[in-house]
Amino acid sequence: LLLGYLCGVLAGPDPRQREALIRLEASMQTGGQLELSDAERQLDALLFKLKREEMARAPFPPAVHFFKARDLIRASPVFSLLQKMPKGGALHVHDFSMVDVEWLVKNATHRPHCYMCSTDNRSIRFIFSSRWPKPLPHCSPWILLENLRAKMLNTTDFDDSIVGNMTLFTDQDPDAVYPSQDVVWDRFEQAFLAVWGLVTYAPVFRDYYYQGLTELYADNVMYLELRALLPEIYELDGSTHDAAWTLKTYQEVTRRFTADHPDFFGARIISTIYRGVNASMMTRAVEKAMELLRDFPDILAGFDMVGREDRGRPLWFFRDVLSLPAERGVTLPFFFHAGETNLQGTDVDQNLLDALLMNTSRIGHGFALLRHPVAKELSRKRGVAVEVCPISNQVLKLVNDLRNHPAAALMSENHPLVISSDDPGMFGASGLSYDFYEAFVGFGGMRSRLGSLKELAMNSIRYSSLTPEQQQVALTLWQRRWDTFVSENAF
Amino acid sequence: LLLGYLCGVLAGPDPRQREALIRLEASMQTGGQLELSDAERQLDALLFKLKREEMARAPFPPAVHFFKARDLIRASPVFSLLQKMPKGGALHVHDFSMVDVEWLVKNATHRPHCYMCSTDNRSIRFIFSSRWPKPLPHCSPWILLENLRAKMLNTTDFDDSIVGNMTLFTDQDPDAVYPSQDVVWDRFEQAFLAVWGLVTYAPVFRDYYYQGLTELYADNVMYLELRALLPEIYELDGSTHDAAWTLKTYQEVTRRFTADHPDFFGARIISTIYRGVNASMMTRAVEKAMELLRDFPDILAGFDMVGREDRGRPLWFFRDVLSLPAERGVTLPFFFHAGETNLQGTDVDQNLLDALLMNTSRIGHGFALLRHPVAKELSRKRGVAVEVCPISNQVLKLVNDLRNHPAAALMSENHPLVISSDDPGMFGASGLSYDFYEAFVGFGGMRSRLGSLKELAMNSIRYSSLTPEQQQVALTLWQRRWDTFVSENAF
Numbered sequence: 006l007l008l009g010y011l012c013g014v015l016a017g018p019d020p021r022q023r024e025a026l027i028r029l030e031a032s033m034q035t036g037g038q039l040e041l042s043d044a045e046r047q048l049d050a051l052l053f054k055l056k057r058e059e060m061a062r063a064p065f066p067p068a069v070h071f072f073k074a075r076d077l078i079r080a081s082p083v084f085s086l087l088q089k090m091p092k093g094g095a096l097h098v099h100d101f102s103m104v105d106v107e108w109l110v111k112n113a114t115h116r117p118h119c120y121m122c123s124t125d126n127r128s129i130r131f132i133f134s135s136r137w138p139k140p141l142p143h144c145s146p147w148i149l150l151e152n153l154r155a156k157m158l159n160t161t162d163f164d165d166s167i168v169g170n171m172t173l174f175t176d177q178d179p180d181a182v183y184p185s186q187d188v189v190w191d192r193f194e195q196a197f198l199a200v201w202g203l204v205t206y207a208p209v210f211r212d213y214y215y216q217g218l219t220e221l222y223a224d225n226v227m228y229l230e231l232r233a234l235l236p237e238i239y240e241l242d243g244s245t246h247d248a249a250w251t252l253k254t255y256q257e258v259t260r261r262f263t264a265d266h267p268d269f270f271g272a273r274i275i276s277t278i279y280r281g282v283n284a285s286m287m288t289r290a291v292e293k294a295m296e297l298l299r300d301f302p303d304i305l306a307g308f309d310m311v312g313r314e315d316r317g318r319p320l321w322f323f324r325d326v327l328s329l330p331a332e333r334g335v336t337l338p339f340f341f342h343a344g345e346t347n348l349q350g351t352d353v354d355q356n357l358l359d360a361l362l363m364n365t366s367r368i369g370h371g372f373a374l375l376r377h378p379v380a381k382e383l384s385r386k387r388g389v390a391v392e393v394c395p396i397s398n399q400v401l402k403l404v405n406d407l408r409n410h411p412a413a414a415l416m417s418e419n420h421p422l423v424i425s426s427d428d429p430g431m432f433g434a435s436g437l438s439y440d441f442y443e444a445f446v447g448f449g450g451m452r453s454r455l456g457s458l459k460e461l462a463m464n465s466i467r468y469s470s471l472t473p474e475q476q477q478v479a480l481t482l483w484q485r486r487w488d489t490f491v492s493e494n495a496f
Numbered sequence: 497l498l499l500g501y502l503c504g505v506l507a508g509p510d511p512r513q514r515e516a517l518i519r520l521e522a523s524m525q526t527g528g529q530l531e532l533s534d535a536e537r538q539l540d541a542l543l544f545k546l547k548r549e550e551m552a553r554a555p556f557p558p559a560v561h562f563f564k565a566r567d568l569i570r571a572s573p574v575f576s577l578l579q580k581m582p583k584g585g586a587l588h589v590h591d592f593s594m595v596d597v598e599w600l601v602k603n604a605t606h607r608p609h610c611y612m613c614s615t616d617n618r619s620i621r622f623i624f625s626s627r628w629p630k631p632l633p634h635c636s637p638w639i640l641l642e643n644l645r646a647k648m649l650n651t652t653d654f655d656d657s658i659v660g661n662m663t664l665f666t667d668q669d670p671d672a673v674y675p676s677q678d679v680v681w682d683r684f685e686q687a688f689l690a691v692w693g694l695v696t697y698a699p700v701f702r703d704y705y706y707q708g709l710t711e712l713y714a715d716n717v718m719y720l721e722l723r724a725l726l727p728e729i730y731e732l733d734g735s736t737h738d739a740a741w742t743l744k745t746y747q748e749v750t751r752r753f754t755a756d757h758p759d760f761f762g763a764r765i766i767s768t769i770y771r772g773v774n775a776s777m778m779t780r781a782v783e784k785a786m787e788l789l790r791d792f793p794d795i796l797a798g799f800d801m802v803g804r805e806d807r808g809r810p811l812w813f814f815r816d817v818l819s820l821p822a823e824r825g826v827t828l829p830f831f832f833h834a835g836e837t838n839l840q841g842t843d844v845d846q847n848l849l850d851a852l853l854m855n856t857s858r859i860g861h862g863f864a865l866l867r868h869p870v871a872k873e874l875s876r877k878r879g880v881a882v883e884v885c886p887i888s889n890q891v892l893k894l895v896n897d898l899r900n901h902p903a904a905a906l907m908s909e910n911h912p913l914v915i916s917s918d919d920p921g922m923f924g925a926s927g928l929s930y931d932f933y934e935a936f937v938g939f940g941g942m943r944s945r946l947g948s949l950k951e952l953a954m955n956s957i958r959y960s961s962l963t964p965e966q967q968q969v970a971l972t973l974w975q976r977r978w979d980t981f982v983s984e985n986a987f
């Protein structure tokens with residue numbers, strides 16, 4: 006198509022030819038081919054007007070660290086519209102960071118039998134127990150929170166300090182608090198461990214997941230693919246449940262939630278393991294995933310590894326283990342994190358190509374994709390969508406000004422991609438709207454229009470692990486909500 | 497080529513196939529197709545080893561603001577090697593920022609008849625005059641520097657304060673000193689005006705340009721295309737010279753310099769005008785450029801506009817004026833700055849496409865090119881090289897961590913590009929080695945090797961305004977210096 010224009014162009018700046026090239030470029034972007042209805046065009050015009058005002062704001066929120074930009078975003082009319090918009094599915098969210106940490110503190114830590122200790126490196130740990138729990142190495146003696154709170158006149162400050170330990174979000178200058186990737190990842194992992202003892206307690210586990218779905222639903226997200234570690238879940242008496250129980254519980258709570266909210270489509274689970282493990286642990290994890298896939302084909306979507314890519318073993322290290330399913334004639338879909346790195350040309354930087362060689366269904370982050378033209382072409386040609394998580398990449402210090410995020414280039418050429426939130430609880434975000442805002446305003450500038458948003462929402466169903474039949478049902482449900490959204494907001 | 501691999505790949509992670517894809521990707525990058533000699537391969541191995549050590553450094557210099565990274569870079573063995581490397585030509589450098597400002601202070605301001613005043617907005621202005629000059633609006637009364645310095649015991653602090661006014665470089669935290677693009681551009685323009693009265697004084701003008709060539713030569717750069725405003729140059733008695741005189745002086749000094757340094761190839765001038773002017777001023781500028789091109793075809797290469805793109809008029813505003821040469825049957829080559837912006841989808845953001853539609857010979861910066869797939873394709877297909885100036889883009893706050901610079905992606909697919917320094921004097925840099933360092937270490941990571949450097953150097957001749965015959969001569973000269981460099985450093 007473009008080549009056709011190349012010769013004519015040399016003649017000089019003909020305004021009609023210029024118009025044609027501008028339109029051609031606009032049509033190449035995400036959503037650029039969509040035909041809009043009259044009502045959609047009206048809403049698009051409104052959105053364009055709002056966006057023009059947004060572009061003139063100083064500071065421009067996508068150029069600023071999300072912790073400083075959050076209040077600006079909350080005040081934005083574009084953001085309000087994005088909140089109301091049916092966004093389809095969230096395809097890259099982690100199990101223990103899907104809920105606002107305020108909820109965890111106000112709800113979980115206020116339950117009876119909740120013990121807390123403070124670690125040597127200034128983090129905290131929790132456990133629920135019917136008896137006084139055994140001391141934890143490198144942690145202060147356990148304190149029973151109900152006893153401690155009973156002695157306080159006002160527990161607000163105390164609760165706030167707990168909140169601060171379970172999220173990266175801070176009111177201080179984030180660049181001063183987290184001067185390097187090492188520091189922010191260390192704090193990230195500590196916050197994760199702080200949450201661990203709360204969310205792996207069976208009663209909290211169920212409520213936490215239900216609350217996670219509630220927050221997504223409130224943000225007009227209708228479907229979830231959750232990356233879940235499926236850890237042992239414990240009861241008050243110390244007894245534990247295995248991964249099958251955990252997976253079944255996800256299924257039960259999802260069913261209960263969809264029964265309570267019929268216009269929520271559902272959720273599926275991607276089983277994950279920490280990438281720092283050795284080959285034999287990885288083998289057990291892959292075998293377990295195959296077994297769970299056999300027993301729970303409806304809820305289990307596939308397999309992935311989690312943890313900091315730059316510090317973990319590269320995918321290629323596990324190539325034999327990851328070939329096990331194929332060798333045994335089992336299809337275990339992979340949803341690998343890959344290319345969440347700035348270390349170009351290192352072993353870890355090969356993960357993108359290796360994920361594709363191992364037939365990954367999607368790519369988590371793919372931040373380095375632009376620097377890998379072969380991997381990029383494979384991802385495009387095979388329709389292996391990139392799960393773009395703008396706020397996560399900014400908070401974890403891969404990119405500063407989100408206008409320079411590689412997905413801005415990917416969106417300009419309609420590369421298969423979806424927008425997701427990774428760990429909204431850790432980042433002080435919630436649902437998908439904040440990440441949609443960064444993508445729509447930051448990546449797209451004045452260029453992304455309503456069509457881009459529509460395509461991004463549809464991509465989240467198209468590139469989900471749902472069967473074609475399920476996708477059809479989900480798309481119909483989404484389309485109904487989209488039409489309502491358009492008619493209610495186009496004026 | 498890639499498509500051939502697509503089907504086979506689906507079979508699974510065959511190590512040989514993987515190797516082939518990795519090699520394919522490596523061959524796609526800048527310099528990826530070059531065959532290296534034995535000596536080059538030896539030097540490449542050394543460079544690879546040095547680079548591996550470089551990648552492990554914390555902080556990693558390309559991730560840090562250049563003002564904080566400069567000392568780190570100076571201590572780098574990779575940088576030492578880059579300094580010795582024959583880099584070919586510098587194709588994007590501006591007239592009054594090509595020399596270390598220390599030289600200006602130590603040399604120019606210490607000459608007799610030099611007057612200085614301080615502006616209301618805390619900048620400074622200079623003039624040389626045989627009589628006491630007329631007062632300048634918004635400036636303090638003039639001070640004759642020789643009188644002032646005669647009263648000082650020690651002029652070092654005073655000279656340092658002058659230096660500080662003529663460069664953006666600072667020892668303080670650059671993000672605190674320059675919190676926004678507006679602030680840094682304002683200081684940039686003030687520093688430019690501070691330099692103005694010194695460098696437009698005829699005797700300084702000649703020496704400044706000679707010194708600029710000296711600094712490039714010392715950095716093993718053999719050719720220059722200088723963007724020059726060709727302003728009126730004044731003498732001590734207030735009389736002035738016109739643009740033709742200025743251009744002829746560039747030619748004379750260049751001839752003198754190449755006579756003094758036979759292995760320096762030469763220089764050409766790209767006539768520039770401030771983009772803030774109105775259409776009739778632009779018309780006069782274009783007509784003047786055509787006239788100068790007729791009279792000085794050897795030294796004048798073409799035409800461009802300068803100043804902050806985001807604040808100036810877009811190229812399309814001047815489309816009629818810029819069509820004048822073609823209408824009159826005159827070839828006036830354009831070398832437009834375009835896409836030095838983060839404001840995607842705005843009028844100014846169309847400059848990239850418009851520059852190409854107006855048949856620009858190269859693109860200055862092209863920072864936004866990745867977000868414009870049609871412009872990118874045109875630039876690639878037509879061989880319109882992008883002049884990439886990494887340090888400039890970082891200091892002027894388009895990008896923070898240079899690993900996220902769009903040229904990292906462009907280099908991974910061998911897009912036509914050259915590395916240049918824009919305004920080294922303003923940025924505390926000198927020559928091309930600092931920018932080559934950022935490109936080689938920051939854009940390329942472990943992936944760029946000696947071949948990339950070789951291709952970048954050759955690109956600077958290939959995409960110059962020189963005739964094919966001149967390019968051949970320049971390439972031969974360069975190759976001789978390259979061979980010496982390789983044999984002296986491969987051990």
Ligand SMILES: [Zn+2]
Nearest residue numbers: 099342369427
């Ligand atoms: Zn993730």
Ligand SMILES: [Zn+2]
Nearest residue numbers: 590833860918
């Ligand atoms: Zn420039």
